[in-house]
Amino acid sequence: DTAVSQTPKYLVTQMGNDKSIKCEQNLGHDTMYWYKQDSKKFLKIMFSYNNKELIINETVPNRFSPKSPDKAHLNLHINSLELGDSAVYFCASSQPGGVAEAFFGQGTRLTVV
Amino acid sequence: RKEVEQDPGPFNVPEGATVAFNCTYSNSASQSFFWYRQDCRKEPKLLMSVYSSGNEDGRFTAQLNRASQYISLLIRDSKLSDSATYLCVVNERGSTLGRLYFGRGTQLTVWP
Numbered sequence: 001d002t003a004v005s006q007t008p009k010y011l012v013t014q015m016g017n018d019k020s021i022k023c024e025q026n027l028g029h030d031t032m033y034w035y036k037q038d039s040k041k042f043l044k045i046m047f048s049y050n051n052k053e054l055i056i057n058e059t060v061p062n063r064f065s066p067k068s069p070d071k072a073h074l075n076l077h078i079n080s081l082e083l084g085d086s087a088v089y090f091c092a093s094s095q096p097g098g099v100a101e102a103f104f105g106q107g108t109r110l111t112v113v
Numbered sequence: 114r115k116e117v118e119q120d121p122g123p124f125n126v127p128e129g130a131t132v133a134f135n136c137t138y139s140n141s142a143s144q145s146f147f148w149y150r151q152d153c154r155k156e157p158k159l160l161m162s163v164y165s166s167g168n169e170d171g172r173f174t175a176q177l178n179r180a181s182q183y184i185s186l187l188i189r190d191s192k193l194s195d196s197a198t199y200l201c202v203v204n205e206r207g208s209t210l211g212r213l214y215f216g217r218g219t220q221l222t223v224w225p
Contacts, residue, residue, distance in 0.1 A: 033212075041198065043157065043215040056212055090156055094213075101147070102213055104156035 003027050006091045006105035013081055014113055021076045021108045023091030032074040033102065034066060035090040043090070049074055050096055081112045116140060119201045119216035126223055130191045134219045136184040136201030145204040146177055148186050150197045151218065157200055160186075191223045 006023040013019055025032060033056075034046040048056035052068045063079045074091060088109050094102040119136040126132050138146075146163035161168065163175040163184055174187040184201055201216035 035215075040217070042217050043200065045212055045214075048212055100145075101159045101162070104158070106156050 004091055004093055004103050004105040006089075006108055008108060009106060010109050010111075012111045012113065015081055015083060017081050018077070018079045019081060019110070020078070021089055021091075021110075023074050023076070023105055025072055025091075025093040025103070027093055027103060029093040029095055029103075030071055031094050031096050032068065032071070033092040033094075034074065034076050035092060035104075037088045037090060037107070039087070046089075047074075047076075078110075081110075083112050086110055086112045115216075116214040117201055117203050117216040119219050121217055121219060123220040123222060126191055126221070128191055128193060128223055128225055130223075131187065131189050132191060132221065133188075134186045134199055134201070134221075136186075136216055138182050138184070138201075138203040138214070140203070140205065140214075141179075141182060143182075143203045143205065146175075146184050147202040147213075148173075148175060148184075149200040149202050149215070151200055152197045157215075160199070188221075191221075193223050193225060196221055196223045 004025045030051045033048045035043050037043045045058050046060045047066045049068045051071050065077045068074045088107045090107045091105040092102045117138050148160040149157040150160045151157040161170050163177045167176045172189045176185045198218040198220045200218045203214050205212045
């Protein structure tokens with residue numbers, strides 16, 4: 001049983017398109033995150049939600065819009081994709097406060113051409 | 114200034130070697146510390162938490178120096194399967210606003 005699952009695993013799309021990545025966790029955690037890992041392997045937080053409420057938005061362009069329909073789901077919609085959006089996007093979940101382990105999904109490798 | 118800094122390596126060591134990774138963090142209010150491991154093209158996974166008194170898990174030993182804001186990971190008797198990127202992770206603070214900051218990772222290759 002996958003604890004944090006995200007789809008799709010691979011996404012290749014053209015510049016200007018709109019795409020979504022879905023994430024679900026079955027761990028009962030209150031907090032979910034989106035991280036971006038660029039070509040230099042740096043893992044940077046984009047958003048954090050606690051019980052469906054946005055609590056962290058790390059200077060991410062408005063083209064990125066997270067949505068949390070319930071605390072087990074956190075989806076990421078990206079409008080007007082740009083070449084620089086190419087990266088691996090990881091969804092994660094943990095108990096609130098970041099004091100415990102974060103569990104990551106397998107990642108979505110987004111390539112914008 | 115980055116919240117978490119670590120030597121990116123790469124470290125290339127023979128099987129059986131002992132290797133140490135270091136990490137520094139900038140926020141003195143940080144409360145939780147971790148080492149994660151990330152295999153190539155995989156997601157990060159928790160290797161071990163780091164406690165104030167230092168802790169050991171088999172061949173892995175983690176140390177924390179709060180005064181110097183310094184964290185270390187020691188791997189003894191390296192195995193081929195230890196080849197991965199090791200990420201130093203620090204939380205912002207222990208509240209609902211807490212977030213995890215990741216270092217850039219230290220790449221380790223263990224050769225036969």
